[in-house]
Structures are given as C-alpha cells and as structure tokens.
Amino acid sequence: MFKTYWNEKLQLVEAELAQIIPQKSALSSTLCEAMNYSLMAGGKRLRPVLLIAAADAVGGEGDSFVKSACAIEMIHTYSLIHDDLPAMDNDDYRRGKLTNHKVYGDGMAVLAGDALLTMAFEVLCSQKNVNAENRLRVVREMSFSAGPNGMVGGQAIDLLSENKRIDMKTLKQMHEAKTGALFCAAIRSGAILANATDREVDALTIYAEKFGLAFQITDDILDVIGSAEKIGKPVGSDERNHKSTYVTLTSLAEAKKMAAEAVEDALHSLDIFGSQADFLRSIVQYLESRDK
C-alpha cells in the first residue's frame, strides 16, 4: 500500500512537471531545455509527495494540490543546479547524468536555476482551488524556508565549512537549514492548502523536523554501509573527503541510535491523526531501511 501510494503520487507529479515549463512560446528555447533537463531527471520526488501526503493526512484531497507540489520540486531542483556549479561543489554528475552546467555551460546553468526558482512562485499562484489567503501563506512558507534563514543560509554554512571540521551543533544547524527547512515547507504547505487546524500544522511541523533529521542521519549512514551503485557515489567518500557527518562526529552505532530516535519521535507526533496519516508513518520508517 505504501509503495503503491508513492508510485501513484510520483506519476501524478511527473506528469504535471512534464508540461510545466513553457516550450513553444518561450523566449529562449535553450533556457527551457536547460530547466527541463534537470527538472525531469528523475529522483524520488520526496518533497512533492510529502506535500500531497500532508494534505491527505489532514483529510484534504492531496492530489488537487499537485501544482504547489511541483513548485517545491522546482525550488529543490534549482538548488541542485546551483549547488553543482564549479563555484560551489563543482560536480560533473548527478544521478548518473551530466550536471546542468556540464551540458549547457555555467552561465546557462545559473539562469536555469534562477528561472526555476522564480517560476516556482508563479506556479504557486496558479493553485486555483485554494483561497488567496492560504496560497499567500504557502508563498511565505516556501520563500522563508528556501531563503537566507533556511536553505540558502544552510548552503552558505556548507560553503564556508569546506575542508573544515565542524562540531555537532553546527552540523545540525546546517542540515536543518539546508535540507530540513524545505521538507518542513513541503509538509506545512500541504497541511495549509488543505485547511488544516493550527494544532494539526503544529503536529506536522514536529513530524517534519524529525523526518528531516532522520533523512540526514540515514543519508550519512548510507555513505558508510550503502552500495556504491545504489547511492550513486563511492562508499566512504565522506570520511575520505574529511566531511563532518553524523557518523564521523559520533560513530555508526550512535548514528543508528539517533536515527531510530528521530523516527520514533516523528511517529509519536502523528498520534493525533488517524489512518489518513499512514503514508507519513510508513515513509519515515522507510528512511531507516532504505538502501539509496
């Protein structure tokens, strides 16, 4: 049931994403091609699926908010394009495909990222079945979470920490901002779009924070115990790159314990919800067992 739900939502999101970037009337077809290249490069579509699932959890019709779900995937995709630039992580491959700037050049990759971020807000405005008040709340959620107090702030910490050992406090702060904030925006936005009560939004906010933590710790664990083929990078690369992670700063056993606690806390935060939140329960448990 868990995999079926995910697959169903993933297909819904893929179909919507596939026709979201203007093609024919476009000013620059190269720009649109570059945007689509990264937007349609696959992936788990975790953030849009979480947005839809959060709406379902509070009794809304999650599928009807697919446009907002796509908007958050556009923001996530832009951040990957800019993160891969030579000026940042300088990565040549992502998910086995050449990175955006390797195909379109650095300048066009900067613009493709800029365009995806900007257009995400236009797409949010087009979520017609929601009143203006709630749509505006979602614009605020996403702009706050993706901005200097959220994702970009986390990327700045990351950039400035390159080749430096950082402590556990900084590591947590960096991940909460760089990855956690956008998970939080996805989940809170889904709830807001579905007219959740404040109590429901609060509960889901805790869920989102614990989800983000579990996601990052298990990501660090996978770097040590995963299969290179499945995770798409050599095993143990964090250690070799002197990267501070939940595993390098504690131990594999301690990291596993922390992940289990985060999953436990996330599940507990969902106590006020009935079976409509089952997907959210399954997906945070899946994080612990995943192999990629």
Place this chain on the structure above:
Amino acid sequence: MFKTYWNEKLQLVEAELAQIIPQKSALSSTLCEAMNYSLMAGGKRLRPVLLIAAADAVGGEGDSFVKSACAIEMIHTYSLIHDDLPAMDNDDYRRGKLTNHKVYGDGMAVLAGDALLTMAFEVLCSQKNVNAENRLRVVREMSFSAGPNGMVGGQAIDLLSENKRIDMKTLKQMHEAKTGALFCAAIRSGAILANATDREVDALTIYAEKFGLAFQITDDILDVIGSAEKIGKPVGSDERNHKSTYVTLTSLAEAKKMAAEAVEDALHSLDIFGSQADFLRSIVQYLESRDK
C-alpha cells in the same frame, strides 16, 4: 518638484532596505553581508520609485507600499549580482565598486543572489495593509516578469547572442524581457496594490512598455554621447565590443527619434490621469535629458 519627489521616495526606500536583511539571528553573517553589500550599493532606485509613483498616480498612498517597492529592488539587485559573475558578463566593477563575487567569491555571490530573489517573495508577503488577493496578484506579476518569460529569458537571449550581431527584432525582444518586464512589474504592482481599476492598470501597462523602450534607447545613446565618468564605463564601448544596440543597428539620429516617440507615447498613455501622475510624466521626459 520632480527631484524633490524622487529624493523623498529614494530616502524612504533606502531606509527600508537598510533594515530588511536579517543580521543578528542570521544563520550565516557572511551571506547577509554579501546580500547587503550589493543591495546597499546605491543607484537610482528606479524600480521601487516607479512602484510608489504608480500607486500615487491612481490615488493610492504610494509610501505605504514601500515593502513591495523594496522587494522589486531585491529582485533587480540579485539579477545584477548573477549578471556580473564570471560565468556571465564577468565584470569586476559596478558603479565604481568591486562586484559581489570579487569581494565574496563566486560561490557566495551565487548564494547572495539566490537569497535576495527568494527573500523578495517573503517581503512581498509582509505587505500587511493590502488584502491577500492583491498581494498574490503582485507575487504573480513579479514572478512572471522576472522568470523565463521575462527577465531571465532576456538574459538567456543576451548570453546566447554574445559576440553575435543580432537584428532589431531580437534586440527589442531581448530588452523588453531583460529590462522592460521588471519596469512593467514595478508599475503594474504599484497600481494593483493601490486598488487601481482595470482601465488604469491597462493605461499604466502601456506607459511601462514605452518607459522601458525609452530607457533602453537613451541608455544606448548615452554610451555614444555620454561622459565616461558619469555613465561609469568608457564612451563608445558598445561599438568596440561589437554589441548590437539601438544606435549601432540604426544611427544616432534615428535612435534619438525613436526615444522621443517612445516618450511621447508614454505621456499620451497617461491622459486618463490627473496631476497625481505628474511624476510619471516628468520621469519619462527625464530619460531623454539624462546624462547618466
């Protein structure tokens, strides 16, 4: 009266901009410093002043929309930071100061631009004295105008036209997107925030288009007849760089005629407004006479 109005609005905008970027509670003080470095680098503040003036023109209280005015300046500033990057125009100086990436490095400059763009939408949401419907319309105006169908689309055309002669049609299309669209968003947003009628918004849209055209043509003329000191770059640099402009594609005399016509059309579009639109009348006439 014209200069007094401009100065007054400029000071209002400067004061608001000066306290818009989070400082103390910030995740990364370097990121905030980089954002502020470019945001507070001066300039004519044309876009925010136009937003306020458009609100005044339709009988609103322009000053009360200063937050939205700042948001559009943040979008403009981000576009300059990314435009100056080595991957794009590779400029070392802007307005006599080192460009963002020359001070903070390429990676941080990418992030500072990203953060300013993202935060602009958060600032738009904070425009409390306007109903959600109109605030959302402004989010749409700005995201559409700054995205792949507007500013970023124009920058893509520009990037792909480097060292190429382009024709008049492409030149117009590029400028309408790269510069015109954001002028249009500023002016339309000011009108929308002040509850303008559709007829008023339509008239101001024509004004904005003609304003953008007059701005660009006079910019190209200044490159030929301006003083190097005042315009901040060597006279005649467009010609030497084989850049297609309104002057190089026609002649100085023809460009002057086109500019005069655009100003005339802009003035005509304001016929339905009374003296409240006098600043808009003066500022488009000023374009023709400016020396920087």
